[in-house]
Amino acid sequence: MRDPNAADGPPRLRLNPILCDGVGYCAEIVPELIRLDDWGYPIVERRPLEDGRLQRLARRAVAQCPRVALALTAAEDTRGS
Protein backbone atom coordinates (compact mmCIF):
# COMPACT_ATOMS: atom_id res chain seq x y z
CA MET A 1 0.00 0.00 0.00
CA ARG A 2 1.31 3.42 -0.94
CA ASP A 3 1.68 6.13 1.65
CA PRO A 4 -1.29 8.43 1.02
CA ASN A 5 0.71 11.48 2.07
CA ALA A 6 3.48 10.78 -0.39
CA ALA A 7 1.21 11.16 -3.41
CA ASP A 8 -0.20 14.30 -4.91
CA GLY A 9 -3.82 15.13 -4.31
CA PRO A 10 -6.31 14.10 -1.64
CA PRO A 11 -6.62 10.45 -0.53
CA ARG A 12 -9.60 8.18 -0.98
CA LEU A 13 -10.97 5.14 0.84
CA ARG A 14 -10.24 1.69 -0.51
CA LEU A 15 -11.83 -1.51 0.76
CA ASN A 16 -10.36 -4.99 0.42
CA PRO A 17 -13.58 -7.02 0.15
CA ILE A 18 -11.74 -10.31 0.75
CA LEU A 19 -10.66 -9.16 4.22
CA CYS A 20 -13.97 -7.46 5.05
CA ASP A 21 -16.35 -9.48 7.25
CA GLY A 22 -19.10 -6.89 7.40
CA VAL A 23 -18.44 -5.89 11.01
CA GLY A 24 -19.87 -2.47 10.16
CA TYR A 25 -18.01 -0.06 12.47
CA CYS A 26 -16.90 1.95 9.45
CA ALA A 27 -20.46 2.79 8.42
CA GLU A 28 -21.20 4.06 11.92
CA ILE A 29 -18.08 6.20 12.04
CA VAL A 30 -18.45 7.83 8.63
CA PRO A 31 -21.98 7.31 7.23
CA GLU A 32 -21.33 10.16 4.78
CA LEU A 33 -18.92 7.87 2.91
CA ILE A 34 -19.93 4.33 3.86
CA ARG A 35 -23.37 2.73 3.90
CA LEU A 36 -24.26 -0.94 4.31
CA ASP A 37 -25.84 -3.20 1.68
CA ASP A 38 -28.78 -5.55 2.30
CA TRP A 39 -26.44 -8.06 3.96
CA GLY A 40 -24.50 -5.64 6.13
CA TYR A 41 -21.41 -5.23 3.95
CA PRO A 42 -20.04 -1.73 3.38
CA ILE A 43 -20.55 0.19 0.14
CA VAL A 44 -17.64 2.64 0.10
CA GLU A 45 -17.60 5.96 -1.74
CA ARG A 46 -14.48 6.14 -3.87
CA ARG A 47 -14.30 9.87 -4.47
CA PRO A 48 -11.19 11.78 -3.38
CA LEU A 49 -11.61 13.31 0.09
CA GLU A 50 -11.02 17.06 -0.11
CA ASP A 51 -12.72 17.87 3.17
CA GLY A 52 -10.53 17.82 6.34
CA ARG A 53 -13.33 16.57 8.62
CA LEU A 54 -14.16 13.68 6.26
CA GLN A 55 -10.48 12.82 6.02
CA ARG A 56 -10.26 12.63 9.82
CA LEU A 57 -13.37 10.44 10.06
CA ALA A 58 -12.15 8.22 7.25
CA ARG A 59 -8.82 7.81 9.02
CA ARG A 60 -10.68 6.80 12.20
CA ALA A 61 -12.78 4.25 10.26
CA VAL A 62 -9.56 2.79 8.84
CA ALA A 63 -8.02 2.57 12.31
CA GLN A 64 -11.12 0.97 13.86
CA CYS A 65 -11.63 -1.79 11.28
CA PRO A 66 -10.91 -5.06 13.15
CA ARG A 67 -10.24 -6.88 9.86
CA VAL A 68 -7.81 -4.24 8.55
CA ALA A 69 -9.88 -4.24 5.36
CA LEU A 70 -10.07 -0.49 4.91
CA ALA A 71 -7.26 1.81 3.77
CA LEU A 72 -6.68 5.37 2.64
CA THR A 73 -4.83 5.45 -0.66
CA ALA A 74 -3.56 8.04 -3.07
CA ALA A 75 -6.41 9.48 -5.12
CA GLU A 76 -4.86 8.72 -8.46
CA ASP A 77 -4.53 5.03 -7.60
CA THR A 78 -7.78 3.96 -9.25
CA ARG A 79 -7.04 0.24 -9.25
CA GLY A 80 -9.16 -2.13 -7.22
CA SER A 81 -12.47 -1.30 -5.56
Add this chain to the structure above:
Amino acid sequence: MLESHRAGAGPTALPPRAPAPHASPRLLAGPQPERGAESFAEHRERLGARPTGGDWMIEVLERSGLRGRGGGWFPAGRKWRAVSDHVEERPALVVVNASEGEPLSAKDRTLALHRPHLILDGAQVAAESVGAEGIVIYLSSPSRPLVRALHRSLRERRDAGVREVPVRVVRTAHRYVAGESSAVVRRLNGGPSKPGFAPPYPSERGVGGRPTLVHNAETIANTALVARFGDAWFRARGTAGAPGTALVTLSGSVRHPGVYEIDVGTPLVDAIGLAGGVAGATAGVLVGGYAGTWIAPAAVAHLRLTPDEVALGCGVLGVLGGHGCGLSESARIADYLARQSAGQCGPCVHGLRAIADAMLRIAASDANPGDLERVRRWALQVTGRGGCHHPDGAIHNVVSALEAFPDHLALHLRGMPCHGWADGALPPPPRSTPGWR
Protein backbone atom coordinates in the same frame (compact mmCIF):
# COMPACT_ATOMS: atom_id res chain seq x y z
CA MET B 1 -14.76 -36.64 -32.72
CA LEU B 2 -13.25 -36.30 -29.29
CA GLU B 3 -14.94 -37.32 -26.08
CA SER B 4 -15.80 -34.64 -23.57
CA HIS B 5 -13.34 -34.44 -20.68
CA ARG B 6 -15.69 -32.73 -18.36
CA ALA B 7 -19.00 -33.93 -17.06
CA GLY B 8 -21.81 -31.76 -18.31
CA ALA B 9 -19.47 -29.75 -20.46
CA GLY B 10 -20.35 -28.48 -23.91
CA PRO B 11 -18.78 -29.60 -27.13
CA THR B 12 -15.09 -30.39 -27.15
CA ALA B 13 -14.54 -31.46 -30.72
CA LEU B 14 -13.47 -29.73 -33.83
CA PRO B 15 -16.26 -29.50 -36.37
CA PRO B 16 -16.72 -32.55 -38.62
CA ARG B 17 -16.16 -30.51 -41.77
CA ALA B 18 -13.67 -27.82 -42.70
CA PRO B 19 -14.87 -24.23 -42.30
CA ALA B 20 -15.73 -22.17 -45.36
CA PRO B 21 -12.71 -21.22 -47.48
CA HIS B 22 -12.94 -17.47 -46.76
CA ALA B 23 -12.12 -18.29 -43.16
CA SER B 24 -8.96 -20.29 -43.80
CA PRO B 25 -7.65 -21.09 -40.34
CA ARG B 26 -4.36 -19.94 -38.84
CA LEU B 27 -4.29 -21.65 -35.46
CA LEU B 28 -6.16 -24.74 -36.63
CA ALA B 29 -4.37 -25.01 -40.00
CA GLY B 30 -2.55 -28.28 -40.59
CA PRO B 31 -3.57 -31.93 -40.42
CA GLN B 32 -7.23 -32.99 -40.27
CA PRO B 33 -8.75 -32.89 -36.77
CA GLU B 34 -9.33 -36.67 -36.73
CA ARG B 35 -5.54 -37.07 -36.70
CA GLY B 36 -5.31 -35.69 -33.16
CA ALA B 37 -2.17 -33.89 -32.00
CA GLU B 38 0.17 -32.63 -34.69
CA SER B 39 3.62 -34.14 -34.12
CA PHE B 40 6.70 -31.98 -33.60
CA ALA B 41 8.13 -33.17 -36.93
CA GLU B 42 4.94 -32.29 -38.83
CA HIS B 43 4.72 -28.97 -37.03
CA ARG B 44 8.29 -27.98 -37.94
CA GLU B 45 7.87 -29.11 -41.51
CA ARG B 46 4.70 -27.05 -41.87
CA LEU B 47 5.85 -23.86 -40.14
CA GLY B 48 9.64 -24.07 -39.95
CA ALA B 49 11.74 -23.72 -36.82
CA ARG B 50 10.63 -21.02 -34.41
CA PRO B 51 12.73 -17.86 -34.06
CA THR B 52 14.48 -17.22 -30.74
CA GLY B 53 12.64 -14.68 -28.62
CA GLY B 54 14.14 -11.43 -27.40
CA ASP B 55 13.44 -7.75 -27.01
CA TRP B 56 12.71 -7.52 -30.74
CA MET B 57 9.71 -9.79 -30.22
CA ILE B 58 8.15 -7.54 -27.58
CA GLU B 59 8.21 -4.72 -30.12
CA VAL B 60 6.75 -6.90 -32.87
CA LEU B 61 4.04 -8.09 -30.50
CA GLU B 62 3.16 -4.53 -29.50
CA ARG B 63 2.86 -3.58 -33.18
CA SER B 64 0.80 -6.67 -33.96
CA GLY B 65 -2.06 -5.48 -31.76
CA LEU B 66 -2.67 -9.02 -30.45
CA ARG B 67 -5.14 -8.93 -27.57
CA GLY B 68 -5.63 -11.65 -24.93
CA ARG B 69 -8.11 -14.37 -25.87
CA GLY B 70 -8.80 -15.52 -22.30
CA GLY B 71 -11.66 -13.08 -21.91
CA GLY B 72 -10.18 -9.67 -21.15
CA TRP B 73 -8.77 -8.84 -24.61
CA PHE B 74 -5.93 -6.96 -22.94
CA PRO B 75 -3.04 -5.99 -25.28
CA ALA B 76 -0.53 -8.85 -25.10
CA GLY B 77 2.48 -6.68 -25.93
CA ARG B 78 1.78 -4.43 -22.98
CA LYS B 79 1.69 -7.47 -20.69
CA TRP B 80 5.07 -8.72 -21.99
CA ARG B 81 6.54 -5.23 -21.56
CA ALA B 82 5.26 -4.98 -17.98
CA VAL B 83 6.82 -8.32 -17.06
CA SER B 84 10.14 -7.57 -18.74
CA ASP B 85 10.22 -4.18 -16.98
CA HIS B 86 10.09 -5.98 -13.61
CA VAL B 87 12.58 -8.68 -14.45
CA GLU B 88 15.73 -6.93 -13.26
CA GLU B 89 15.78 -8.35 -9.73
CA ARG B 90 14.52 -11.87 -10.45
CA PRO B 91 13.89 -14.06 -13.49
CA ALA B 92 10.28 -14.18 -14.63
CA LEU B 93 7.86 -17.07 -15.03
CA VAL B 94 5.53 -17.76 -17.97
CA VAL B 95 2.19 -19.41 -17.25
CA VAL B 96 0.10 -20.80 -20.10
CA ASN B 97 -3.45 -20.79 -18.84
CA ALA B 98 -5.49 -23.61 -20.38
CA SER B 99 -7.67 -24.24 -17.32
CA GLU B 100 -10.75 -23.11 -19.26
CA GLY B 101 -13.15 -22.73 -16.35
CA GLU B 102 -15.92 -21.52 -18.66
CA PRO B 103 -18.26 -24.51 -19.09
CA LEU B 104 -19.38 -23.53 -22.62
CA SER B 105 -15.82 -23.10 -23.90
CA ALA B 106 -13.77 -25.90 -25.43
CA LYS B 107 -11.31 -23.91 -27.51
CA ASP B 108 -8.25 -24.07 -25.26
CA ARG B 109 -8.29 -27.82 -24.78
CA THR B 110 -9.15 -28.32 -28.46
CA LEU B 111 -6.14 -26.22 -29.40
CA ALA B 112 -3.87 -27.95 -26.88
CA LEU B 113 -4.98 -31.39 -28.04
CA HIS B 114 -4.53 -30.64 -31.75
CA ARG B 115 -1.77 -28.02 -31.97
CA PRO B 116 0.32 -28.49 -28.81
CA HIS B 117 3.54 -27.31 -30.45
CA LEU B 118 2.03 -23.98 -31.39
CA ILE B 119 1.38 -23.39 -27.68
CA LEU B 120 4.79 -24.73 -26.62
CA ASP B 121 6.58 -22.62 -29.27
CA GLY B 122 4.76 -19.51 -28.12
CA ALA B 123 5.59 -20.20 -24.47
CA GLN B 124 9.30 -20.58 -25.32
CA VAL B 125 9.37 -17.38 -27.36
CA ALA B 126 7.61 -15.58 -24.50
CA ALA B 127 10.06 -16.94 -21.92
CA GLU B 128 13.07 -15.89 -24.00
CA SER B 129 11.57 -12.46 -24.65
CA VAL B 130 10.60 -11.47 -21.10
CA GLY B 131 13.52 -13.23 -19.39
CA ALA B 132 11.77 -16.22 -17.82
CA GLU B 133 13.56 -19.31 -16.54
CA GLY B 134 10.46 -21.46 -16.22
CA ILE B 135 7.16 -22.22 -17.94
CA VAL B 136 4.05 -23.64 -16.32
CA ILE B 137 1.14 -25.09 -18.28
CA TYR B 138 -1.88 -24.62 -16.02
CA LEU B 139 -4.80 -27.01 -16.56
CA SER B 140 -7.93 -27.99 -14.68
CA SER B 141 -8.09 -31.37 -13.03
CA PRO B 142 -10.52 -33.23 -15.33
CA SER B 143 -8.01 -32.91 -18.15
CA ARG B 144 -6.00 -36.13 -17.74
CA PRO B 145 -5.91 -36.97 -21.49
CA LEU B 146 -4.66 -33.46 -22.14
CA VAL B 147 -1.89 -33.85 -19.55
CA ARG B 148 -0.77 -37.10 -21.18
CA ALA B 149 -0.84 -35.52 -24.64
CA LEU B 150 1.21 -32.53 -23.48
CA HIS B 151 3.83 -34.75 -21.85
CA ARG B 152 4.07 -36.66 -25.12
CA SER B 153 4.61 -33.41 -27.03
CA LEU B 154 7.26 -32.25 -24.54
CA ARG B 155 9.05 -35.58 -24.94
CA GLU B 156 9.06 -35.14 -28.73
CA ARG B 157 10.82 -31.81 -28.35
CA ARG B 158 13.43 -33.22 -25.97
CA ASP B 159 14.01 -36.20 -28.28
CA ALA B 160 14.53 -33.80 -31.18
CA GLY B 161 17.37 -32.28 -29.15
CA VAL B 162 16.05 -28.72 -28.87
CA ARG B 163 17.33 -26.92 -25.76
CA GLU B 164 14.50 -25.03 -24.16
CA VAL B 165 13.25 -23.41 -20.96
CA PRO B 166 11.94 -26.18 -18.66
CA VAL B 167 8.17 -26.74 -18.71
CA ARG B 168 6.03 -27.99 -15.82
CA VAL B 169 2.39 -29.09 -16.10
CA VAL B 170 0.19 -28.19 -13.10
CA ARG B 171 -3.46 -29.02 -12.62
CA THR B 172 -6.04 -27.39 -10.39
CA ALA B 173 -9.65 -28.06 -9.36
CA HIS B 174 -12.18 -27.25 -12.05
CA ARG B 175 -13.59 -23.97 -10.79
CA TYR B 176 -15.07 -21.05 -12.68
CA VAL B 177 -12.66 -18.53 -11.11
CA ALA B 178 -9.56 -20.79 -10.99
CA GLY B 179 -8.23 -19.30 -14.23
CA GLU B 180 -8.35 -15.69 -13.03
CA SER B 181 -4.71 -14.60 -13.12
CA SER B 182 -4.37 -13.83 -9.40
CA ALA B 183 -6.01 -17.21 -8.61
CA VAL B 184 -3.46 -18.88 -10.89
CA VAL B 185 -0.65 -17.19 -8.98
CA ARG B 186 -2.10 -18.18 -5.59
CA ARG B 187 -2.47 -21.81 -6.68
CA LEU B 188 1.10 -21.94 -8.01
CA ASN B 189 2.29 -20.45 -4.73
CA GLY B 190 0.78 -23.46 -2.94
CA GLY B 191 -2.55 -21.90 -1.99
CA PRO B 192 -6.12 -22.38 -3.23
CA SER B 193 -7.03 -21.33 -6.78
CA LYS B 194 -9.03 -18.39 -5.45
CA PRO B 195 -8.57 -14.83 -6.70
CA GLY B 196 -6.44 -12.47 -4.62
CA PHE B 197 -6.80 -8.74 -4.21
CA ALA B 198 -4.35 -6.67 -6.26
CA PRO B 199 -1.86 -5.05 -5.97
CA PRO B 200 0.64 -6.56 -6.36
CA TYR B 201 -0.20 -7.65 -9.89
CA PRO B 202 1.25 -10.91 -11.26
CA SER B 203 3.44 -8.93 -13.67
CA GLU B 204 5.03 -7.16 -10.67
CA ARG B 205 5.20 -9.92 -8.07
CA GLY B 206 3.65 -13.25 -8.93
CA VAL B 207 4.68 -16.85 -8.37
CA GLY B 208 7.45 -17.02 -5.75
CA GLY B 209 7.68 -13.24 -5.95
CA ARG B 210 8.79 -13.43 -9.59
CA PRO B 211 7.29 -11.25 -12.33
CA THR B 212 4.75 -13.62 -13.88
CA LEU B 213 3.29 -13.55 -17.38
CA VAL B 214 -0.09 -15.29 -17.29
CA HIS B 215 -1.49 -15.82 -20.79
CA ASN B 216 -4.39 -17.77 -22.17
CA ALA B 217 -3.34 -20.73 -24.36
CA GLU B 218 -4.83 -19.28 -27.55
CA THR B 219 -3.02 -15.98 -27.00
CA ILE B 220 0.29 -17.80 -26.55
CA ALA B 221 -0.33 -19.90 -29.68
CA ASN B 222 -0.84 -16.69 -31.66
CA THR B 223 2.53 -15.36 -30.49
CA ALA B 224 4.21 -18.42 -32.06
CA LEU B 225 2.81 -17.28 -35.43
CA VAL B 226 3.53 -13.57 -34.87
CA ALA B 227 7.16 -14.46 -34.07
CA ARG B 228 7.46 -16.31 -37.41
CA PHE B 229 5.45 -14.11 -39.76
CA GLY B 230 5.50 -10.66 -38.15
CA ASP B 231 3.05 -7.99 -37.13
CA ALA B 232 1.91 -6.91 -40.63
CA TRP B 233 0.97 -10.51 -41.43
CA PHE B 234 -0.99 -10.73 -38.18
CA ARG B 235 -2.89 -7.53 -38.85
CA ALA B 236 -3.99 -8.69 -42.30
CA ARG B 237 -6.91 -10.49 -40.67
CA GLY B 238 -9.47 -9.32 -38.12
CA THR B 239 -10.25 -5.66 -37.36
CA ALA B 240 -7.98 -2.66 -36.81
CA GLY B 241 -8.93 -2.61 -33.12
CA ALA B 242 -8.62 -6.37 -32.65
CA PRO B 243 -6.48 -7.98 -35.35
CA GLY B 244 -6.21 -11.69 -36.05
CA THR B 245 -8.47 -14.68 -35.87
CA ALA B 246 -10.29 -16.03 -32.84
CA LEU B 247 -11.41 -19.46 -31.76
CA VAL B 248 -15.11 -19.63 -30.94
CA THR B 249 -17.05 -22.46 -29.32
CA LEU B 250 -20.57 -22.84 -30.69
CA SER B 251 -23.12 -24.72 -28.62
CA GLY B 252 -26.87 -24.94 -28.16
CA SER B 253 -29.30 -25.21 -31.08
CA VAL B 254 -26.72 -25.18 -33.90
CA ARG B 255 -26.50 -28.26 -36.16
CA HIS B 256 -22.77 -28.89 -35.60
CA PRO B 257 -21.62 -27.66 -32.18
CA GLY B 258 -17.86 -27.34 -31.87
CA VAL B 259 -14.81 -25.11 -32.04
CA TYR B 260 -14.37 -22.90 -35.12
CA GLU B 261 -11.83 -20.28 -36.11
CA ILE B 262 -13.19 -16.96 -37.36
CA ASP B 263 -11.73 -13.58 -38.26
CA VAL B 264 -12.38 -11.09 -35.48
CA GLY B 265 -15.20 -8.89 -36.79
CA THR B 266 -17.09 -11.73 -38.49
CA PRO B 267 -20.87 -11.21 -38.34
CA LEU B 268 -22.50 -13.37 -35.66
CA VAL B 269 -24.84 -14.93 -38.23
CA ASP B 270 -21.87 -16.07 -40.33
CA ALA B 271 -20.29 -17.71 -37.28
CA ILE B 272 -23.58 -19.52 -36.60
CA GLY B 273 -23.58 -20.52 -40.26
CA LEU B 274 -20.17 -22.19 -39.87
CA ALA B 275 -21.77 -24.51 -37.32
CA GLY B 276 -24.50 -25.43 -39.79
CA GLY B 277 -26.98 -22.79 -38.67
CA VAL B 278 -30.09 -23.21 -36.54
CA ALA B 279 -33.20 -25.20 -37.48
CA GLY B 280 -35.96 -22.56 -37.45
CA ALA B 281 -35.64 -19.10 -35.94
CA THR B 282 -32.92 -17.96 -33.54
CA ALA B 283 -34.41 -17.10 -30.14
CA GLY B 284 -31.29 -15.38 -28.78
CA VAL B 285 -27.53 -15.87 -28.43
CA LEU B 286 -25.29 -15.78 -25.38
CA VAL B 287 -22.02 -14.17 -26.50
CA GLY B 288 -18.84 -14.40 -24.40
CA GLY B 289 -19.75 -17.19 -21.98
CA TYR B 290 -21.44 -17.38 -18.60
CA ALA B 291 -20.17 -13.89 -17.81
CA GLY B 292 -21.31 -12.72 -21.24
CA THR B 293 -24.14 -10.85 -22.92
CA TRP B 294 -27.52 -12.08 -24.19
CA ILE B 295 -28.27 -10.86 -27.69
CA ALA B 296 -31.97 -10.37 -28.48
CA PRO B 297 -33.33 -12.22 -31.56
CA ALA B 298 -33.78 -8.96 -33.49
CA ALA B 299 -30.18 -7.88 -32.77
CA VAL B 300 -28.52 -11.13 -33.87
CA ALA B 301 -28.50 -10.13 -37.56
CA HIS B 302 -26.54 -6.92 -36.94
CA LEU B 303 -23.86 -7.96 -34.49
CA ARG B 304 -20.21 -8.30 -35.51
CA LEU B 305 -17.94 -10.38 -33.29
CA THR B 306 -15.37 -7.85 -32.18
CA PRO B 307 -14.52 -6.89 -28.60
CA ASP B 308 -15.26 -3.30 -29.59
CA GLU B 309 -18.94 -4.18 -30.22
CA VAL B 310 -19.63 -6.82 -27.57
CA ALA B 311 -17.69 -8.40 -24.71
CA LEU B 312 -16.39 -11.41 -26.65
CA GLY B 313 -14.92 -13.05 -23.57
CA CYS B 314 -13.39 -16.39 -24.44
CA GLY B 315 -15.38 -16.71 -27.67
CA VAL B 316 -18.39 -18.66 -26.47
CA LEU B 317 -21.50 -18.50 -28.66
CA GLY B 318 -24.48 -20.22 -27.03
CA VAL B 319 -27.32 -20.27 -29.54
CA LEU B 320 -31.02 -20.65 -28.66
CA GLY B 321 -33.46 -21.88 -31.30
CA GLY B 322 -37.26 -22.04 -31.43
CA HIS B 323 -38.64 -22.42 -27.90
CA GLY B 324 -35.35 -21.58 -26.19
CA CYS B 325 -35.72 -19.22 -23.22
CA GLY B 326 -32.82 -16.91 -22.42
CA LEU B 327 -34.31 -16.04 -19.04
CA SER B 328 -34.36 -19.68 -17.96
CA GLU B 329 -30.83 -20.27 -19.24
CA SER B 330 -29.65 -17.12 -17.47
CA ALA B 331 -31.26 -18.22 -14.18
CA ARG B 332 -29.57 -21.63 -14.36
CA ILE B 333 -26.24 -19.95 -15.14
CA ALA B 334 -26.66 -17.43 -12.29
CA ASP B 335 -27.34 -20.31 -9.90
CA TYR B 336 -24.17 -22.08 -11.06
CA LEU B 337 -22.08 -18.91 -10.79
CA ALA B 338 -23.41 -18.28 -7.26
CA ARG B 339 -22.23 -21.78 -6.32
CA GLN B 340 -18.89 -21.06 -7.97
CA SER B 341 -18.16 -18.03 -5.80
CA ALA B 342 -14.82 -18.41 -4.04
CA GLY B 343 -16.71 -17.46 -0.88
CA GLN B 344 -14.32 -14.66 -0.01
CA CYS B 345 -16.35 -11.47 -0.45
CA GLY B 346 -19.68 -10.78 1.24
CA PRO B 347 -21.36 -9.03 -1.71
CA CYS B 348 -20.55 -12.00 -3.99
CA VAL B 349 -21.50 -14.73 -1.48
CA HIS B 350 -24.83 -13.16 -0.45
CA GLY B 351 -25.64 -11.02 -3.48
CA LEU B 352 -25.18 -13.67 -6.18
CA ARG B 353 -27.15 -16.22 -4.13
CA ALA B 354 -30.04 -13.81 -3.65
CA ILE B 355 -30.06 -12.75 -7.32
CA ALA B 356 -29.91 -16.36 -8.52
CA ASP B 357 -32.75 -17.47 -6.20
CA ALA B 358 -35.01 -14.66 -7.40
CA MET B 359 -34.11 -15.40 -11.05
CA LEU B 360 -34.88 -19.11 -10.55
CA ARG B 361 -38.34 -18.20 -9.22
CA ILE B 362 -38.95 -15.86 -12.16
CA ALA B 363 -37.77 -18.50 -14.64
CA ALA B 364 -40.06 -21.11 -13.05
CA SER B 365 -42.99 -18.63 -13.51
CA ASP B 366 -43.34 -18.64 -9.73
CA ALA B 367 -41.97 -15.20 -8.80
CA ASN B 368 -42.66 -13.52 -5.47
CA PRO B 369 -44.04 -9.98 -5.63
CA GLY B 370 -41.05 -7.62 -5.95
CA ASP B 371 -38.56 -10.26 -7.15
CA LEU B 372 -37.79 -8.42 -10.38
CA GLU B 373 -37.32 -5.08 -8.61
CA ARG B 374 -35.04 -6.71 -6.03
CA VAL B 375 -32.91 -8.33 -8.76
CA ARG B 376 -32.45 -4.94 -10.42
CA ARG B 377 -31.58 -3.24 -7.12
CA TRP B 378 -29.14 -5.97 -6.06
CA ALA B 379 -27.53 -5.87 -9.49
CA LEU B 380 -26.66 -2.20 -8.97
CA GLN B 381 -25.68 -2.74 -5.34
CA VAL B 382 -23.31 -5.68 -5.90
CA THR B 383 -21.59 -4.80 -9.20
CA GLY B 384 -17.96 -3.75 -8.76
CA ARG B 385 -17.75 -4.84 -5.11
CA GLY B 386 -15.98 -8.19 -5.35
CA GLY B 387 -12.24 -8.70 -5.07
CA CYS B 388 -12.41 -10.04 -8.64
CA HIS B 389 -14.96 -9.58 -11.44
CA HIS B 390 -16.86 -12.81 -10.80
CA PRO B 391 -19.99 -11.12 -9.42
CA ASP B 392 -19.89 -8.49 -12.19
CA GLY B 393 -19.94 -11.17 -14.89
CA ALA B 394 -22.83 -13.08 -13.33
CA ILE B 395 -24.84 -9.87 -12.92
CA HIS B 396 -24.06 -8.79 -16.48
CA ASN B 397 -25.52 -12.08 -17.74
CA VAL B 398 -28.73 -11.64 -15.71
CA VAL B 399 -29.26 -7.97 -16.56
CA SER B 400 -28.66 -8.55 -20.27
CA ALA B 401 -31.21 -11.43 -20.24
CA LEU B 402 -33.82 -9.18 -18.61
CA GLU B 403 -33.15 -6.59 -21.33
CA ALA B 404 -33.02 -8.97 -24.29
CA PHE B 405 -36.18 -10.95 -23.56
CA PRO B 406 -38.91 -8.53 -22.37
CA ASP B 407 -41.76 -10.59 -23.91
CA HIS B 408 -40.61 -13.76 -22.17
CA LEU B 409 -40.19 -11.84 -18.94
CA ALA B 410 -43.78 -10.57 -19.08
CA LEU B 411 -45.10 -14.12 -19.57
CA HIS B 412 -42.99 -15.50 -16.73
CA LEU B 413 -44.13 -12.74 -14.37
CA ARG B 414 -47.77 -13.54 -15.24
CA GLY B 415 -47.13 -17.14 -14.19
CA MET B 416 -47.39 -18.59 -17.71
CA PRO B 417 -45.53 -21.89 -18.28
CA CYS B 418 -42.45 -21.84 -20.55
CA HIS B 419 -40.98 -24.66 -22.66
CA GLY B 420 -37.50 -23.26 -22.26
CA TRP B 421 -37.61 -23.70 -18.48
CA ALA B 422 -38.31 -27.42 -18.77
CA ASP B 423 -35.93 -28.08 -21.69
CA GLY B 424 -32.75 -26.07 -21.86
CA ALA B 425 -31.22 -25.38 -25.27
CA LEU B 426 -27.69 -24.91 -23.89
CA PRO B 427 -25.84 -27.76 -22.21
CA PRO B 428 -26.78 -27.58 -18.49
CA PRO B 429 -24.15 -26.10 -16.14
CA PRO B 430 -21.88 -28.79 -14.70
CA ARG B 431 -22.22 -29.89 -11.09
CA SER B 432 -20.12 -27.87 -8.68
CA THR B 433 -17.45 -30.01 -7.05
CA PRO B 434 -15.76 -29.19 -3.74
CA GLY B 435 -12.06 -28.33 -3.33
CA TRP B 436 -9.81 -25.56 -4.57
CA ARG B 437 -6.69 -27.44 -5.66
